[in-house]
Amino acid sequence: MKKSLLSAVALVSLAMAAGSAFAADQSSGVTREHVRAELQAARELGLSPVTEFNFPYTFEQSVQLQKRTAEIEAAHAAMPQAPVAN
Structure with a gap:
């Protein structure tokens, strides 16, 4: 009984740690x-x-990919945005 309780607590804590790591990754x-x-x-x-x-x-x-990505993002940011019609 004590061993199964300990296993259950370990499993729940592992699941919570994995969930929080996933949530932190999603908010990048x-x-x-x-x-x-x-x-x-x-x-x-x-x-x-x-x-x-x-x-x-x-x-x-x-490094090359990061530089080119930044250039593309800057070019898109500099373009005027079209008005959105409702």
């Missing part, structure tokens, strides 16, 4: 626009589609 603030820009940059740099042969990227490739 990554937007759809950022993901789109990163995908566009990966395509332009020849890093997409990701396969077992080109992932994980080298350090230089990841």
